[in-house]
Amino acid sequence: MKRRPRPARRRLGRGSLRTRLVVSAVALIAVVAAVIGAVTTIAFRSYLYDQLDAQVLAVATRASGPPPHAVQGAGGLPPGAPAVRDPLLAVTGGGAPVGTVGAEVSADGSLGRAVRSTEHGGANRFGQVTEATLNAAQTSALATVARDGSPHTVALPGLGDYRVRHTDGANGDFLVGLPLAELHDSLDTLVLVEVCVTAAGLVAAGLTGNALIGVALRPLRRVAGTARRVSELPLHSGEVSLLERVPDAQADPGTEVGQVGAALNRMLGHVGSALAARQESETRVRRFVADAGHELRTPLASIRGYAELTRRGREETGPDTRHALRRIDSEATRMAGLVDDLLLLARLDQGRPLESTDVDLVPLVVDAVGDARAAGPGHRWALELPSPDEGAAGSTTVPGDASRLHQVLVNLFANARTHTPRGTTVVARVSPGAAPGAPVRVEIEDDGPGIPAELLPRVFERFARGDASRSRAAGSTGLGLAIVRAVVTTHGGTVGVASRPGRTVFTLTLPGAGTETTAARAPFPRS
Numbered sequence: 001m002k003r004r005p006r007p008a009r010r011r012l013g014r015g016s017l018r019t020r021l022v023v024s025a026v027a028l029i030a031v032v033a034a035v036i037g038a039v040t041t042i043a044f045r046s047y048l049y050d051q052l053d054a055q056v057l058a059v060a061t062r063a064s065g066p067p068p069h070a071v072q073g074a075g076g077l078p079p080g081a082p083a084v085r086d087p088l089l090a091v092t093g094g095g096a097p098v099g100t101v102g103a104e105v106s107a108d109g110s111l112g113r114a115v116r117s118t119e120h121g122g123a124n125r126f127g128q129v130t131e132a133t134l135n136a137a138q139t140s141a142l143a144t145v146a147r148d149g150s151p152h153t154v155a156l157p158g159l160g161d162y163r164v165r166h167t168d169g170a171n172g173d174f175l176v177g178l179p180l181a182e183l184h185d186s187l188d189t190l191v192l193v194e195v196c197v198t199a200a201g202l203v204a205a206g207l208t209g210n211a212l213i214g215v216a217l218r219p220l221r222r223v224a225g226t227a228r229r230v231s232e233l234p235l236h237s238g239e240v241s242l243l244e245r246v247p248d249a250q251a252d253p254g255t256e257v258g259q260v261g262a263a264l265n266r267m268l269g270h271v272g273s274a275l276a277a278r279q280e281s282e283t284r285v286r287r288f289v290a291d292a293g294h295e296l297r298t299p300l301a302s303i304r305g306y307a308e309l310t311r312r313g314r315e316e317t318g319p320d321t322r323h324a325l326r327r328i329d330s331e332a333t334r335m336a337g338l339v340d341d342l343l344l345l346a347r348l349d350q351g352r353p354l355e356s357t358d359v360d361l362v363p364l365v366v367d368a369v370g371d372a373r374a375a376g377p378g379h380r381w382a383l384e385l386p387s388p389d390e391g392a393a394g395s396t397t398v399p400g401d402a403s404r405l406h407q408v409l410v411n412l413f414a415n416a417r418t419h420t421p422r423g424t425t426v427v428a429r430v431s432p433g434a435a436p437g438a439p440v441r442v443e444i445e446d447d448g449p450g451i452p453a454e455l456l457p458r459v460f461e462r463f464a465r466g467d468a469s470r471s472r473a474a475g476s477t478g479l480g481l482a483i484v485r486a487v488v489t490t491h492g493g494t495v496g497v498a499s500r501p502g503r504t505v506f507t508l509t510l511p512g513a514g515t516e517t518t519a520a521r522a523p524f525p526r527s
Contacts, residue, residue: 017220021213026206033201037194044190048183052163053151059100060176063090064169087171092117092131097178101134101162103142105173114139114175116159145175153180219250219257223264230268235275242272286346293343300339304332341479345462348486354401358513361396361405361440362386365428368409375414378422384429396432396440397513400491405510408487411480412444412506420448433512439493442508451499459497460485 015023064087091102092115103114114134134142137157145152147166154177155161161184164177226246233240246265252258307328310317317325362385373381386396398405409428416426429443451459458464463478484506488495493510 018210018213018217022206022209025209025213026202029205030198030202033194033198037191037198040194041187041190045183045187048186049163052178052180052183053165055097056151056163056165056176056178059090059096059178060165060167060169062096063087063102063174063176064167064171087167087169087174087176088113088115088131091115091176099159099179099181101142101156101159101164101175101177103134103139103175105147105166105175109147111139111143111175114142142175142177145177147173219255220260222247222250223257223261226261227264230271235271240275240279242268242275244268290343290346293339293346296339297336300332300336304329304336307332338479341483344483345479345486348490354404354490356399356401358397359400359402359405361398361442361510362430364402364406364409365430365442368406368413369428371410372413372417372426376417379417379420380423380425382425382427384427386430386432395436395438395512396430398440398491398493398510399513400510401487404487405491408484408508409442409444411484412508415480415506416444416446416448416504420446424448437512439509440512442510444506446504447502448504450501450504451497456497456499460495 088102088104090096091100096117098117101114101116104112106112115131116134118130118132134156135158138159141154141156142164145154145164145166149166151163151165153161154164159179161180162177163180164175166173166175168174223246226244230242230244233242233244235242245268246261250257251261251265253262307325311322311325311329365385366383369381369383372379413426413428416424420426424446426444426446429445431441431443432438433440455464460481462482464481485495488508488510491510493508495509496507498505498507
């Protein structure tokens with residue numbers, strides 16, 4: 001059975017390390033503060049209940065009264081103590097907090113008189129206290145208290161919660177209780193203070209932690225910056241000088257960030273060595289190609305010359321010999337073209353600057369189409385040039401080497417002619433820049449069979465061929481499109497291709513005149 005993804009876990013892993021650390025620290029502090037607050041509240045509540053129970057016991061003890069034989073005076077009742085044996089006098093006659101309740105318990109367990117001490121008309125300066133009789137509902141609630149001599153909490157309608165206990169003494173059995181309102185107010189105040197202090201502490205901890213963690217992660221950001229700059233380098237091709245390193249301050253193996261920085265420096269060192277070895281190997285290959293090309297030019301010219309001389313000689317030659325001489329001349333010509341292409345690529349690889357003048361692409365395209373029409377009369381060739389209004393709005397002039405740009409167009413037309421069947425329509429389209437200096441676009445479109453999808457990513461590589469699906473009317477070196485990309489890149493432009501059955505479009509984009517083409521002086525990326 002296929003398991004469903006867990007989005008909650010993915011959400012927890014999102015966000016920056018700094019954010020996650022701050023949130024984790026604040027969450028931990030919040031949990032600790034909540035535990036401390038809960039323990040404090042429970043302990044304080046227990047303390048308040050014990051204190052209130054002690055007060056209830058004190059009132060109950062006074063209400064129990066002295067022994068029946070006690071007399072007022074020394075060793076007897078305190079001076080001023082009431083002589084009446086009424087336990088409720090301890091509730092209503094002073095000495096008990098305002099709001100204290102009391103009730104007499106009859107011999108059959110029912111409650112008799114039940115009263116509550118209250119201020120008469122508000123507090124007066126003498127602190128005189130009077131009583132108020134409890135109503136039936138309050139008396140019924142009070143009667144539910146267990147008669148076990150322990151304090152119990154009971155809710156009296158209209159009065160709130162009370163702490164009540166049963167007491168038997170010299171003055172008989174009775175119930176006495178104190179209100180819990182002040183205790184609850186104290187607990188509510190404590191919880192409010194805890195919440196406010198905890199919230200303020202969490203905000204302060206979050207701000208402080210964010211600042212401290214930001215300072216602590218600053219070295220890691222520098223390490224990440226080094227890795228990011230290296231990742232932006234074109235390491236896949238060309239000559240690369242890998243000089244980026246993590247500073248020594250962030251490469252100290254004694255810290256976790258330093259270990260990452262040191263490991264990154266070691267990796268960059270290995271990558272730099274590999275790039276240097278690759279560059280040295282490519283340099284040797286380019287030098288070999290250039291040397292071999294120069295060495296091959298002379299013997300190829302000699303072969304073609306001797307073949308031509310033999311074919312034009314006075315001695316009669318048979319048809320087989322004439323055919324062989326024609327093949328020798330044809331293959332020697334093709335080999336010479338291959339050598340020229342290799343030498344051009346070697347020159348572009350080395351980053352040698354090309355001539356740079358303002359070149360109008362329209363005449364180049366017109367000439368290239370004329371050459372293609374002469375070379376491929378079996379194809380239909382068409383031109384789409386900018387109208388006068390479009391020409392007035394923008395320009396088709398680019399800075400570059402006219403001969404190399406002409407070679408680019410010739411190679412693209414030759415590619416369309418070579419790899420499409422007779423009767424294919426090839427359209428050359430020139431689009432001027434939207435404004436003076438804006439890029440100029442040239443499109444070469446054909447309605448041939450298209451380029452296989454697996455070949456498209458490497459169509460501009462050297463010796464890449466698609467002859468399995470595109471007809472081949474004549475041999476090719478496999479370097480034409482590689483030269484196209486090399487020359488266009490050297491001019492600071494781009495080249496791309498889009499293809500599907502029935503439509504293939506090569507698009508050139510070159511910077512317009514008036515822009516600096518610094519790429520023309522840099523080596524183009526090799527395949």
